[in-house]
Amino acid sequence: xxxxxxxxxxxxxxGISGRTGPHLLPLARIKKIMKKSSVDVKMISxxxxxxxxxxxxxxxxxxxxxxxxxxxxxxxRTLHKEDVASAVATTDxxxxxxxxxxxxxxxxxxxxxxxxxxxQ
Amino acid sequence: xxxxxxxxxxxxxxGRIMKQILPPTAKxxxxxxxxxxxxxxxxxxxxxxxxxxxxxxxxxxxxxxxxICWALASLGFDNYSNAIANYSNKLRDFEREKASAxxxxxxxxxxxxxxxxxxxxxxxxxxxxxxxxxxx
Numbered sequence: 001x002x003x004x005x006x007x008x009x010x011x012x013x014x015g016i017s018g019r020t021g022p023h024l025l026p027l028a029r030i031k032k033i034m035k036k037s038s039v040d041v042k043m044i045s046x047x048x049x050x051x052x053x054x055x056x057x058x059x060x061x062x063x064x065x066x067x068x069x070x071x072x073x074x075x076x077r078t079l080h081k082e083d084v085a086s087a088v089a090t091t092d093x094x095x096x097x098x099x100x101x102x103x104x105x106x107x108x109x110x111x112x113x114x115x116x117x118x119x120q
Numbered sequence: 121x122x123x124x125x126x127x128x129x130x131x132x133x134x135g136r137i138m139k140q141i142l143p144p145t146a147k148x149x150x151x152x153x154x155x156x157x158x159x160x161x162x163x164x165x166x167x168x169x170x171x172x173x174x175x176x177x178x179x180x181x182x183x184x185x186x187x188i189c190w191a192l193a194s195l196g197f198d199n200y201s202n203a204i205a206n207y208s209n210k211l212r213d214f215e216r217e218k219a220s221a222x223x224x225x226x227x228x229x230x231x232x233x234x235x236x237x238x239x240x241x242x243x244x245x246x247x248x249x250x251x252x253x254x255x256x
Contacts, residue, residue, distance in 0.1 A: 024133055024136060024137055025129055025130075025133050025137075026129070026130065026133070029126070029128075029129055029130065030129070030164060032126050032127075033126075033127060033128075033129075033161050033164045033165065033168075034164060034165075034168045034183075036126075036127060036165070037164065037165035037166075037168040037169050037172070038165075038168065038169050038172045040172045040173070040175075040176050041168060041172045041183060042181060043181045043182040043183065044182065044183050045182050045183065045184035045185065047184060047185040047208060047211045047212070047215075048183055048184055048185055048187075048188060050185075050211060051185040051188050051189070051204055051207060051208050051211070052164060052167075052168075052188060054203070054204060054207050055163075055167070055188065055192060055197075055200050055204055056129065056160050056163065056164065057137055058199075058200045058203060059159075059160060059163050059197075059200065060134060060137045060138060060141075060156060060160055061137060061140075061141045063156065063159060064137070064138045064141050064142065064156065065141055065142075067152070068142055068146065071146075077145065077146060077147055078146075078147040078148070078149055079138075079142070079146065079147065079148045079149065079152045080149045080151065080152050081149065081151040081152045081154070081155040083152065084152055084155045084156065084159070085155075088159075092196070093195070093196040093197060096162065096163075096166050096195075097159050097162055097163075100158055100159060100162055101155065101159070
């Protein structure tokens with residue numbers, strides 16, 4: 001029996017987001033990304049990628065919702081990467097993504113710098 | 121050679137999560153999905169780094185769900201941390217029940233130890249690494 005299947009009872013009952021359905025992210029990939037993040041990461045418990053899969057889902061949902069707010073403000077119906085960048089720039093907890101979404105720091109230079117200064 | 125895709129969550133999965141949270145008529149550009157993939161990977165690295173530091177300082181070798189929960193709160197993701205705490209407890213209860221159920225059959229590992237082998241078994245074969253679960 002696949003170990004993954006054994007978790008089905010937990011995942012379907014009392015789901016965090018209140019939704020049910022197939023688990024959405026591959027554990028092996030999550031584990032690879034975790035291991036790559038730091039040389040100190042050697043052993044990872046079995047539950048850690050499962051926990052992270054839920055955390056990632058929540059993260060993607062939040063960033064998507066905030067990005068969509070930017071799309072709506074621009075009176076558009078297609079979410080573009082610029083909307084993601086705007087959502088990151090206007091959300092404090094997403095400061096760690098600023099360099100990722102604004103590599104050239106062009107149009108919104110002043111906003112980014114203000115954010116960085118506030119953080120420091 | 122490192123495959124770039126190994127550093128990112130699959131775009132189809134990421135796209136599905138995005139689609140589920142948006143209105144049915146919303147559209148998502150391919151570039152936005154790619155950007156979300158990158159952000160999600162950065163999120164994993166960021167939180168893992170923080171969790172790993174904690175383990176290191178406490179001279180522990182194995183990073184567990186509690187460490188991730190703590191790291192989320194530490195980095196400002198309090199709402200995720202609370203949600204994950206419930207989830208992590210359920211996982212542990214499940215493991216404990218499973219361990220006590222099998223203890224009569226063979227020598228079982230203590231319930232408090234969730235071994236990395238479990239993940240390796242589940243992850244064997246990248247095509248089978250997706251968890252699917254069904255309503256009972």
